Amino acid sequence: MTSVTAAPLNPDEQRYRDWILREVETTGAVVIDVPPDEEGAGYTFSVGAWRRFGVAEAVVLGLPEGMGNILINLYLDRAKAGERFLPGHIYENFFEGVPITVERVAKGHYMEYFGSAFVLYRKGDFPALQLIVPTPQGHWPWSPDAPPGFQDWQHVLTESGLPESWLPGHNGP
Template structure:
């Protein structure tokens, strides 16, 4: 299949994304840590297959991010729906997860390959946010120095927008 305006490499990546989504329910694209920031990963195909937002995880160890994304998609495949602004204490193996909408302005950087499936960028995305092992969230004062930069909140403001921290959310 040929799409105007994309390279052969992008066409191959698009086909891989489609195949993974058909076979597994989603593809997980991983971006390693570099001089610009933390590692991150994201789903591609969850919106197409299950009608749920794509998910992005920033700042977890590279072997853990995909596990979290795949757990999200597996739960969505079985019918569960995740609401932004909600804390899921039992999300995965005792790890709490807060869900937040991703602002469209972050899509090119954090969901870039998804545009190969959703050419207009018309798809929803959520961020799965985890605390430190001690329970500090990136936006909290007690978070370690640099944690907010390591796991940025991908809203327009850079802080949770679907809830008020400490009032109706973590």
């Protein structure tokens, strides 16, 4: 694992870190929404789940506004209750009739998708999972039947951009 050299925090970063720590102690984790922009889809991620509950931080990309926050909070609730999430497995009962799966996030994506987490985990030493949601018709981003552009909107945060913890259609979705 490559670590990040942590420079001292400036006063604004220290206030932000203090706020995150208070929230983590009070609620268990902070959920941060990043809106879409000209460079890509919006995303939502957690900060503090690893510190407080020993479960991977989570990120979800490309969902309609507000849905990422709901999904991350449901993940946190289930993780706090003891459920563990394994890459390539299907998990039901997040959204009615739509399952999810998870994949490990490659360290090379941490700074872009978990930037705020670095004020808490100064060396980037936390595990992270991507929560992946298919279309309502059941097409995953890597599926040949997925709508055009879906893989760009909800790309997989592995080194290859495809699932790496399982073989799609063989031992995973």
